Amino acid sequence: MDGTRLFTGGRIKTMDPRNPSADSILVCGQRIAAVGTETDVMGHPLACKTEKTDLEGRRVIPGIIDGHLHFAAWSEGKMAVDLSGCRSIHEVVEKLNERAASLPDDRWIRGMHFDHSRFAEKRLPDRSDLDAVKNPVLLTRVCYHAHCANSKALELAGMMENKDLPEGVQRDGTGSLTGVVLESGADLLYGAFRRDTPIGEEHLEGMANCMREMASYGVTSISTSAAVHIGIDESFGPYQELRRRGRLLQRVTIHVNDLLPFGISSFLGDEMIRYGGLKLFADGGFCARTAAMSFEYNGMPGHRGELNYDPVLFRETVQRAQEQGIQVAVHTNGDRAMDMVLDAMERVGELFPRPWLRHKLLHCYVVRPEQAARMAALGVVADVQPVFVSDEIDIAEEGIPEGMLPFSYAWKSLKEAGIIVAASSDCPAASPNPWRGVDAAVNRVRVGDRTPVGGWHPGQKMDLDEALEMFTRNASFSTGMESVLGSLEPGKFADLVVLEDDPWDMGDEDLSAVRVFATFRGGETIFGKL
Numbered sequence: 001m002d003g004t005r006l007f008t009g010g011r012i013k014t015m016d017p018r019n020p021s022a023d024s025i026l027v028c029g030q031r032i033a034a035v036g037t038e039t040d041v042m043g044h045p046l047a048c049k050t051e052k053t054d055l056e057g058r059r060v061i062p063g064i065i066d067g068h069l070h071f072a073a074w075s076e077g078k079m080a081v082d083l084s085g086c087r088s089i090h091e092v093v094e095k096l097n098e099r100a101a102s103l104p105d106d107r108w109i110r111g112m113h114f115d116h117s118r119f120a121e122k123r124l125p126d127r128s129d130l131d132a133v134k135n136p137v138l139l140t141r142v143c144y145h146a147h148c149a150n151s152k153a154l155e156l157a158g159m160m161e162n163k164d165l166p167e168g169v170q171r172d173g174t175g176s177l178t179g180v181v182l183e184s185g186a187d188l189l190y191g192a193f194r195r196d197t198p199i200g201e202e203h204l205e206g207m208a209n210c211m212r213e214m215a216s217y218g219v220t221s222i223s224t225s226a227a228v229h230i231g232i233d234e235s236f237g238p239y240q241e242l243r244r245r246g247r248l249l250q251r252v253t254i255h256v257n258d259l260l261p262f263g264i265s266s267f268l269g270d271e272m273i274r275y276g277g278l279k280l281f282a283d284g285g286f287c288a289r290t291a292a293m294s295f296e297y298n299g300m301p302g303h304r305g306e307l308n309y310d311p312v313l314f315r316e317t318v319q320r321a322q323e324q325g326i327q328v329a330v331h332t333n334g335d336r337a338m339d340m341v342l343d344a345m346e347r348v349g350e351l352f353p354r355p356w357l358r359h360k361l362l363h364c365y366v367v368r369p370e371q372a373a374r375m376a377a378l379g380v381v382a383d384v385q386p387v388f389v390s391d392e393i394d395i396a397e398e399g400i401p402e403g404m405l406p407f408s409y410a411w412k413s414l415k416e417a418g419i420i421v422a423a424s425s426d427c428p429a430a431s432p433n434p435w436r437g438v439d440a441a442v443n444r445v446r447v448g449d450r451t452p453v454g455g456w457h458p459g460q461k462m463d464l465d466e467a468l469e470m471f472t473r474n475a476s477f478s479t480g481m482e483s484v485l486g487s488l489e490p491g492k493f494a495d496l497v498v499l500e501d502d503p504w505d506m507g508d509e510d511l512s513a514v515r516v517f518a519t520f521r522g523g524e525t526i527f528g529k530l
């Protein structure tokens with residue numbers, strides 16, 4: 001937007017501690033020129049000749065920043081054959097054949113979102129099941145940790161004759177491939193799928209649709225990560241193309257799984273598309289019980305999850321990134337993984353101090369108090385997904401020994417330890433709607449029946465200001481954008497959300513129901529109308 005706009009009569013929550021609330025805001029081009037009372041703002045030289053918009057008492061907050069998700073994977077998942085409703089392998093094959101009918105024989109078919117524990121057969125589809133489809137087929141289980149392929153796909157991936165495949169590639173008693181791949185080993189399949197499926201118009205259209213959905217929740221920035229070992233890719237090109245077409249709605253920061261060439265360091269780019277850094281995975285998932293804990297999981301004697309790295313190799317990887325000025329975002333679920341990550345970061349931080357990189361530790365499911373103190377001393381960001389607490393209360397109680405539950409999903413303790421805690425969605429692993437995360441952080445109850453009454457481990461409940469701070473101000477810090485985003489202050493970008501419902505009036509109601517009236521990014525309307 002080139003012009004100047006004056007918004008008055010609002011209830012503006014600025015997230016700027018020096019000037020926390022206001023009723024008027026003056027936007028000049030892409031930036032905020034003034035925030036305060038109408039009288040204050042009218043004193044600005046540009047205000048008097050400006051068109052005035054009445055906010056009619058609506059609540060305004062800074063644009064929401066989703067600090068960690070897998071955006072391309074989310075949009076890809078919407079284009080894949082949706083197998084979430086299937087209750088048998090027969091139904092899976094039927095659905096795939098419906099899609100195959102409209103495609104040339106060499107086009108890959110991707111199927112997603114299924115959960116084989118809900119199939120009558122209670123097993124993953126294998127090669128012989130999927131050979132009933134004429135096209136190459138690649139299926140991804142809802143958790144992204146199991147993959148199924150037919151013979152055509154295995155052939156195209158060069159896996160049929162390959163004797164030297166990674167451990168996760170399953171073979172039957174006779175040594176031939178079953179088509180099922182767990183965790184590592186799926187990269188060959190995804191590599192072939194991507195080689196044969198160039199990014200085309202439908203991909204761009206899918207991404208543009210997802211951006212529209214994000215704008216409808218009030219999201220103005222996203223930070224997206226690749227996870228190539230489970231088939232989740234990210235690249236800069238599609239976002240650049242959307243921008244060229246004027247269809248890039250959110251600001252995008254991208255983390256990939258390798259160091260970039262040409263000595264590129266973190267945050268290269270501009271205010272719309274930037275390189276974030278290196279995404280690493282210290283351990284596995286909590287639901288699969290592969291998150292690396294210092295303790296045994298309940299009912300699983302001897303099982304403490306797994307580290308994905310040898311600690312020395314991990315430290316060397318962090319060191320290479322640090323030397324090159326690259327932010328590291330580490331998937332760190334369990335407290336044993338946290339030990340490895342903190343050991344590495346402390347050592348590397350002594351050798352090459354680069355505090356401005358504010359490395360991100362993602363998820364932080366179980367963090368012991370002394371680890372929280374080390375995180376605070378290091379100045380790393382905890383990037384958490386509050387929505388998981390509402391999805392996983394039962395899984396947590398089943399798996400984590402009672403004595404460790406107070407240190408699990410304990411965002412408030414992290415904040416009180418002095419850590420900057422940012423929040424995000426981890427979509428498509430969870431809902432992209434940040435208001436679900438806000439509700440979970442504030443109320444800590446199960447989705448659906450909203451139990452336990454009063455919240456699960458209620459001492460860890462955040463108040464609404466704290467919850468929104470995680471999704472705005474703190475998330476801007478985690479992406480290195482705190483000087484221009486995260487709060488409504490003069491000089492910052494005019495990324496703001498006008499709400500239809502005021503969550504501060506909603507008590508302990510379900511905050512995921514909050515509706516957005518209009519979303520602005522850089523002064524430009526990206527959702528709604530005002």
Ligand SMILES: [Zn+2]
Nearest residue numbers: 069070426429
């Ligand atoms: Zn993730």
